[in-house]
Amino acid sequence: MSTKEALFDYVIRQADNCLILGQRLGEWCGHGPVLEQDIAMTNIALDLIGQSRSLYQYAADVEGKGKTEDDLAYLRDVWQFKNLLLVEQPNQDFAYTIARQFYFDNFNFLFYQALTESADEQLKAIAQKSLKEVRYHVKWSSDWILRLGDGTDESHERINRAITDLWSYTGEFFNNNEVDNAMIDAKIGTDLTGLKPKWEQKIGSILEEATLEVPAGEWMQSGGKEGKHSEHLGYILADLQFLQRAYPGAKW
Amino acid sequence: MVVVNDNLWTLLEEVKDPEIPVLSVIDLGVVRDIKVDNNKIEVVITPTYSGCPAMNTIESDIRELLENEGFQNIHITTVLSPAWTTDWLTEIGKQKLEKYGIAPPREKSSDKKGLMGEHPLVICPQCKSENTELVSQFGSTACKAHYKCKDCLEPFDYFKCL
Ligand SMILES: [Zn+2]
Numbered sequence: 001m002s003t004k005e006a007l008f009d010y011v012i013r014q015a016d017n018c019l020i021l022g023q024r025l026g027e028w029c030g031h032g033p034v035l036e037q038d039i040a041m042t043n044i045a046l047d048l049i050g051q052s053r054s055l056y057q058y059a060a061d062v063e064g065k066g067k068t069e070d071d072l073a074y075l076r077d078v079w080q081f082k083n084l085l086l087v088e089q090p091n092q093d094f095a096y097t098i099a100r101q102f103y104f105d106n107f108n109f110l111f112y113q114a115l116t117e118s119a120d121e122q123l124k125a126i127a128q129k130s131l132k133e134v135r136y137h138v139k140w141s142s143d144w145i146l147r148l149g150d151g152t153d154e155s156h157e158r159i160n161r162a163i164t165d166l167w168s169y170t171g172e173f174f175n176n177n178e179v180d181n182a183m184i185d186a187k188i189g190t191d192l193t194g195l196k197p198k199w200e201q202k203i204g205s206i207l208e209e210a211t212l213e214v215p216a217g218e219w220m221q222s223g224g225k226e227g228k229h230s231e232h233l234g235y236i237l238a239d240l241q242f243l244q245r246a247y248p249g250a251k252w
Numbered sequence: 253m254v255v256v257n258d259n260l261w262t263l264l265e266e267v268k269d270p271e272i273p274v275l276s277v278i279d280l281g282v283v284r285d286i287k288v289d290n291n292k293i294e295v296v297i298t299p300t301y302s303g304c305p306a307m308n309t310i311e312s313d314i315r316e317l318l319e320n321e322g323f324q325n326i327h328i329t330t331v332l333s334p335a336w337t338t339d340w341l342t343e344i345g346k347q348k349l350e351k352y353g354i355a356p357p358r359e360k361s362s363d364k365k366g367l368m369g370e371h372p373l374v375i376c377p378q379c380k381s382e383n384t385e386l387v388s389q390f391g392s393t394a395c396k397a398h399y400k401c402k403d404c405l406e407p408f409d410y411f412k413c414l
Contacts (some may be wrong), residue, residue, distance in 0.1 A: 036398060040390035047394060050303025054332060129302055132335060132414050136389055236331030 007080055008062045009082060010189055011123065012072065013179070015055035015085035019073055021104060021231070023240055024091055033094050040140055041097070056124045061122075062070035074244035078233050085122075086169035092162070095148060095155070099162035102141040106202050107173045107195070109134045114190035123188060142206050149210025156211065161177035164215045165205070165239040171220025173199070179225070199231040248250045260286045265294070267317055271393050275354045277310055281340025284331060289357045292325040293318060298336045300414070301394040338413050353377050355399065355410040374410050376401035 025045035031037025056069035076178040086104055088223035091097045112134055137163035176184070182190025217245050223229065243250055265276040265284055271314040277283050277297070285296040295314055299307050311328050338357040341349075341350050346356035375385050383405035389412070391398040396409040 029329035036388040039392070040388055043390040044396055046305070047301060047313040048303070049300060054302060071302075088389075121333075125331075125335070129332050132337075133302060136412075140389055152373075214381070 001037060001178060001182060003182060003186050003188075004062060005208060006179045006186075006189060007120070008059055009179045010183050011059040013082035013084075014057060015052045015072070015150070017104075017108075018048040018052035018055065019088050019240075020083045020102075021087040021235060022046070023236055024087065024089075025101075027099070037094075041109050044101070044137050044140065047130075047137070049113065051126065051130045051133070055106070058122050062137035070244070074241045077234070078126045078229055078237060079227040081229065081233060081237075082227060083227050083229075083233075084169070084172050085148045085221050085230055086166065086172070088224075088230060088236060089166060089169065090232060093158060095158040095162040098141055098144045098148060098167065099159060099166050100162075101137070102145050102206075103166060103170050103173075105134060105137045105141045106199055107170075108193045109138050110198055111190065111192075114195065118189070119187040145212070146210045147205055149212040159210075160212055163212060165216075166180055167217050168219060170249070172222045172224060175222060175225070177225055208251065257286060257288065260288070260293075263317070263321065264314065267310065267313045270313075272349070272354065273290070274348045275345055277314070279342050279345030279348060281342070282310065282337065283314075291323075291375050292327065293323050294327040294329060294393075295333055296329045298331050300336050304394060316359065336414070341411075349411055350377050353408060354396065355408060357411050357413045360413075372413070374399055376404060376406070377408055378406045379404040 017137045022045040025041045025048070028038060028041045029045075030038065032041055047209070051071050060067045060069060060072055084104075086100060089096075089100055109131065112127040112131040112194045115123055116131060118127065145163075147160065148155040151154070174192045176192050178191055180189055184191050200214075207214055261278060261283075264286070265278050267277045269275045269277065269280055269282075282300065283295060284298050285294075287294040287296070295318075297307070297310065297314070301382045307330070311330075314328060315326055337352050339360055341357065348404065349356045355374050355377050358374060373382055374386075375382055376384050376399075379401060381401055383402045385400050385402055387396050387398040387407065389399050391409050391412075394410055395414070397412040398407065400407050
């Protein structure tokens, strides 16, 4: 794998993370538990989709085949998506959505923070910009972990179930694959294993404050970064890509 | 083409943020540079938030204005670095915001108190009371948080620090 191919894959992975999670959060539009939180979720979705656009544009430039951000978002199939399995998991109830967001935001923050030191100028610029937005996401999902965990018996039970059920999707955050190794060598990417202790410390302290325990499971899912996805991604893409598939080249 | 650079900055004051029409793209700090070279003009812009849906409109409004001024070779470039910050809002911009009913950002972005969970002192744009409360960090657009005044009881937007 050349550095260019690895860079393309690396940028695409993060773009896919942002797009798919943005799409999931967008499903809440008009269905939020209260208006303010409906707006919060769609605002976060908008930030993430905005970040994915910058990343897709850059990936298209790196690839150099004359594609656009839209080609990459709308015309790739499931196996070409490299997002983490966590972000494609269904919204289920509000507690699951919060648990998924909490795990991802805290990882995303550390990942972008590391990329602000990247030797790749464009990736560094995207990371610096995105990091400011992700600070607000971390704050929001962490506040909700506290409210639900340290809330009523029912909210405690439901958030506890959600953080436990989604736990096995967090191991994938910290596995370096071939692409990561190439990016670490090129000083473009970061050693993901190095982010793990910081992430564990951060989520551990918030869960404790929320009267919740860090889930104990050790078996972890993986495969998203290699294009092996859960059944859910196909349905997300069917929804997301329908227009461009049915009416190729359709424009506003 | 006799327009000199200073005039171009004044000219671009005519382009407003479509979501907050009292603010021009100059007040917002979205226009980073204007370069004129013979018949070519380049305007460098930067988005406030990554997902700001106003950017496309801003770009086409700048283009239309420059076309009407007789420019033909118009380039609009988007840059991400350095990342936009609320520190770039001009003083005049902040006054316009407050008059419009949106509380302007209170802190410098270098002062991360707001981001770290401590709420800044936000003054109600209606009655100027300091007795206000955060309803949600996310408001009607990406750049605003939602507040409530505990004296006049009016809800209002706060242009949050970034
Ligand atoms: Zn008031």
